[in-house]
Amino acid sequence: xxxxxxxxxxxxxxxxxxxxxxxxxxxxxxxxxxxxxxxxxxxxxxxxxxxxxxxxxxxxxxxxxxxxxxxxxxxxxxxxxxxxxxxxxxxxxxxxxxxxxxxxxxxxxxxxxxxxxxxxxxxxxxxxxxxxxxxxxxxxxxxxxxxxxxxxxxxxxxxxxxxxxxxxxxxxxxxxxxxxxxxxxxxxxxxxxxxxxxxxxxxxxxxxxxxxxxxxxxxxxxxxxxxxxxxxxxxxxxxxxxxx
Amino acid sequence: xxxxxxxxxxxxxxxxxxxxxxxxxxxxxxxxxxxxxxxxxxxxxxxxxxxxxxxxxxxxxxxxxxxxxxxxxxxxxxxxxxxxxxxxxxxxxxxxxxxxxxxxxxxxxxxxxxxxxxxxxxxxxxxxxxxxxxxxxxxxxxxxxxxxxxxxxxxxxxxxxxxxxxxxxxxxxxxxxxxxxxxxxxxxxxxxxxxxxxxxxxxxxxxxxxxxxxxxxxxxxxxxxxxxxxxxxxxxxxxxxxxx
Numbered sequence: 001x002x003x004x005x006x007x008x009x010x011x012x013x014x015x016x017x018x019x020x021x022x023x024x025x026x027x028x029x030x031x032x033x034x035x036x037x038x039x040x041x042x043x044x045x046x047x048x049x050x051x052x053x054x055x056x057x058x059x060x061x062x063x064x065x066x067x068x069x070x071x072x073x074x075x076x077x078x079x080x081x082x083x084x085x086x087x088x089x090x091x092x093x094x095x096x097x098x099x100x101x102x103x104x105x106x107x108x109x110x111x112x113x114x115x116x117x118x119x120x121x122x123x124x125x126x127x128x129x130x131x132x133x134x135x136x137x138x139x140x141x142x143x144x145x146x147x148x149x150x151x152x153x154x155x156x157x158x159x160x161x162x163x164x165x166x167x168x169x170x171x172x173x174x175x176x177x178x179x180x181x182x183x184x185x186x187x188x189x190x191x192x193x194x195x196x197x198x199x200x201x202x203x204x205x206x207x208x209x210x211x212x213x214x215x216x217x218x219x220x221x222x223x224x225x226x227x228x229x230x231x232x233x234x235x236x237x238x239x240x241x242x243x244x
Numbered sequence: 245x246x247x248x249x250x251x252x253x254x255x256x257x258x259x260x261x262x263x264x265x266x267x268x269x270x271x272x273x274x275x276x277x278x279x280x281x282x283x284x285x286x287x288x289x290x291x292x293x294x295x296x297x298x299x300x301x302x303x304x305x306x307x308x309x310x311x312x313x314x315x316x317x318x319x320x321x322x323x324x325x326x327x328x329x330x331x332x333x334x335x336x337x338x339x340x341x342x343x344x345x346x347x348x349x350x351x352x353x354x355x356x357x358x359x360x361x362x363x364x365x366x367x368x369x370x371x372x373x374x375x376x377x378x379x380x381x382x383x384x385x386x387x388x389x390x391x392x393x394x395x396x397x398x399x400x401x402x403x404x405x406x407x408x409x410x411x412x413x414x415x416x417x418x419x420x421x422x423x424x425x426x427x428x429x430x431x432x433x434x435x436x437x438x439x440x441x442x443x444x445x446x447x448x449x450x451x452x453x454x455x456x457x458x459x460x461x462x463x464x465x466x467x468x469x470x471x472x473x474x475x476x477x478x479x480x481x482x483x484x485x486x487x488x
Contacts, residue, residue: 115439117421117450124454159465163458166410170454174418177361181425195359206361210368210414214407221403 004070007225011069014219017212018058024205025053032198033183041108047101049175055094056125056168057209061216063087064161067227068219085141088133095126118174125167132160162220169213176206248314251469255313258463261456262302268449269297276442277427282345285352291345293419299338300369300412301453305460307331308405311471312463329385332377339370362418369411376404406464413457420450
């Protein structure tokens with residue numbers, strides 16, 4: 001009972017921080033950066049931070065911890081495997097759209113792609129995330145997946161899952177920092193080092209992102225909060241349909 | 245035996261990547277940024293990336309994994325507690341010197357302190373690291389430390405230790421990215437987006453830092469590589485002198 005209470009308090013914090021991250025990044029793009037529009041080339045870039053923070057960080061982080069929620073432990077694991085895979089797919093789609101936004105803006109404005117360290121780390125994160133999703137699908141959802149493959153894949157899947165969270169956090173922070181330097185030091189009357197209201201707001205967004213990442217990481221690190229292994233976790237979805 | 249081999253291969257990779265990070269950041273500062281000098285105000289800043297990468301990331305990361313080295317398991321834990329605390333203190337001292345370098349440069353050049361997101365995250369990392377070291381000393385090294393305090397502190401110490409690694413990685417990546425934008429887009433004939441040799445080199449340093457961070461994190465995540473709890477780990481140093 002105490003375990004559940006401490007989990008749900010942490011989980012509520014995680015959900016609140018995630019929501020605040022999405023609100024802050026949307027507000028930053030809408031209020032200070034002119035708003036969101038795919039049709040207007042000047043505003044298309046703003047989708048990049050919104051979709052990356054919402055998809056690659058917040059939704060990804062929430063998908064990482066779905067197995068930890070105690071009320072799901074009484075339900076079939078296959079349901080929560082589908083929720084996990086579905087949320088991850090949605091996170092991946094949002095991130096790919098976020099990447100498309102920045103690639104299209106670069107193409108239209110004749111800015112080279114993938115030159116900054118932020119973009120190198122971000123691209124690494126996306127490649128790892130895509131491979132992780134495909135291998136996760138092949139290993140844990142396909143009925144024909146051999147047992148040795150699933151058993152070998154599971155610790156790698158868990159470790160890579162946390163590594164992607166770390167890289168996602170790093171990409172978001174370096175991206176916001178870079179964006180503030182480019183936006184405020186370019187044409188703004190108030191450069192970044194005068195710490196105008198926008199800079200304080202976007203820096204606060206960065207700190208919320210750090211807090212969210214660390215809370216997700218904390219939930220994952222606590223072994224007492226892991227789903228008990230009572231339903232043949234290693235078995236793939238279709239072979240494991242009747243477990244509870 | 246197989247366990248040891250797989251550990252030592254990963255540990256050798258960790259040591260090599262750490263060494264490469266230090267070499268790359270020193271080479272970047274020396275060859276492209278004019279060299280290292282505390283006396284010359286123009287070169288003092290270069291100590292900042294060198295000391296932060298060497299102290300807050302590489303030495304810190306190596307201090308995190310000392311307990312994992314199998315040959316130390318036969319030796320007294322108090323010896324390795326001292327090695328762990330000593331390496332951490334050295335990492336902290338190097339990081340504080342790295343902070344002093346940038347604060348002094350800012351003071352002399354009339355640049356405001358702590359305005360960028362990189363500096364906010366970096367300062368968070370430093371505050372957490374300092375508190376962690378002081379609390380670790382009080383909890384695990386002082387003979388008068390009560391058992392309830394040590395037991396309550398241990399999971400927090402482990403979690404915060406990993407959180408600092410993540411924040412350190414994030415600070416280093418955002419700092420290098422920021423530094424390249426400021427240095428190359430200011431007076432350089434080859435701006436960052438033309439990806440000159442310096443940018444490729446420093447971006448590669450960033451990727452080495454990511455690889456080092458993830459390998460350290462991987463070593464910490466593998467429960468089979470944890471030091472066996474055979475010598476009363478919860479007991480403080482002085483009360484535990486004769487354990488083996």
